[in-house]
Amino acid sequence: xxxxxxxxxxxxxxRLNILxxxxxxxxxxxxxxxxxxxxxxxxxVSDIAKKAGMSVPTVSDYLKTMSAAKILxxxxxxxxxxxxxxxxxxxxxxxxxKYKL
Amino acid sequence: xxxxxxxxxxxxxxRLNILxxxxxxxxxxxxxxxxxxxxxxxxxVSDIAKKAGMSVPTVSDYLKTMSAAKILxxxxxxxxxxxxxxxxxxxxxxxxxKYKL
DNA sequence: TAGGTAATTAGGTAATTTCCTAAATTTGTA
DNA sequence: TACAAATTTAGGAAATTACCTAATTACCTA
Numbered sequence: 001x002x003x004x005x006x007x008x009x010x011x012x013x014x015r016l017n018i019l020x021x022x023x024x025x026x027x028x029x030x031x032x033x034x035x036x037x038x039x040x041x042x043x044x045v046s047d048i049a050k051k052a053g054m055s056v057p058t059v060s061d062y063l064k065t066m067s068a069a070k071i072l073x074x075x076x077x078x079x080x081x082x083x084x085x086x087x088x089x090x091x092x093x094x095x096x097x098k099y100k101l
Numbered sequence: 102x103x104x105x106x107x108x109x110x111x112x113x114x115x116r117l118n119i120l121x122x123x124x125x126x127x128x129x130x131x132x133x134x135x136x137x138x139x140x141x142x143x144x145x146v147s148d149i150a151k152k153a154g155m156s157v158p159t160v161s162d163y164l165k166t167m168s169a170a171k172i173l174x175x176x177x178x179x180x181x182x183x184x185x186x187x188x189x190x191x192x193x194x195x196x197x198x199k200y201k202l
Numbered sequence: 203t204a205g206g207t208a209a210t211t212a213g214g215t216a217a218t219t220t221c222c223t224a225a226a227t228t229t230g231t232a
Numbered sequence: 233t234a235c236a237a238a239t240t241t242a243g244g245a246a247a248t249t250a251c252c253t254a255a256t257t258a259c260c261t262a
Contacts, residue, residue, distance in 0.1 A: 007108055012249085023202075078258095079260065094196070097195040098192065147238065177228095
């Protein structure tokens with residue numbers, strides 16, 4: 001777990017928002033954008049970009065940054081890349097702060 | 102607790118190092134720089150700057166940033182400003198990540 | 203295979219962060 | 233009062249981050 005990389009990737013308001021939106025996609029994305037695979041796969045780049053009100057390339061780069069830090073997990077399926085939270089890493093992060101930092 | 106402000110103040114290698122050094126000053130600062138008040142007060146700016154290998158103004162500013170985020174607590178005593186960790190806030194941060202984020 | 207949609211990569215400008223030196227302030231002491 | 237030590241504030245150069253548009257790549261389907 002690369003603590004500094006993780007903290008850097010969380011130190012931006014939009015990226016932090018994305019993380020919270022992905023905690024409960026049903027509550028934060030329009031129903032028609034979600035499928036029954038959303039819980040497994042996550043949400044695709046353009047839907048997240050729309051929600052963030054930012055360009056697709058910018059958000060794509062943010063998501064890549066967060067995946068590199070392992071905060072998010074990416075799944076490519078056809079033309080789409082879906083991103084979801086890595087709950088295990090977030091628990092590891094919390095534990096690291098609690099007991100190690 | 103201002104999550105984004107806290108995460109920003111932790112997203113720098115030197116600031117993160119300072120936080121870990123202050124967890125155990127005895128292990129990270131020369132004995133002659135410490136007093137029996139160190140556990141209560143913390144460590145002063147110039148000692149931390151020396152350990153970090155950076156200028157006093159830079160480190161003073163880092164410490165101020167971390168105090169503003171309430172990660173550190175400052176005590177002015179005479180000409181010195183001592184900084185120590187705010188353990189309560191770090192526990193709050195860990196819990197927030199674990200249960201809220 | 204051509205055209206369309208989704209995503210990524212490339213390249214750039216603006217804003218922010220990093221970290222310095224010099225100057226000013228605060229406090230203790232001769 | 234005057235000088236010294238610790239810190240903070242001010243101001244600035246260099247590096248990084250934030251975000252955009254344009255171009256390219258990946259993949260699907262007619």
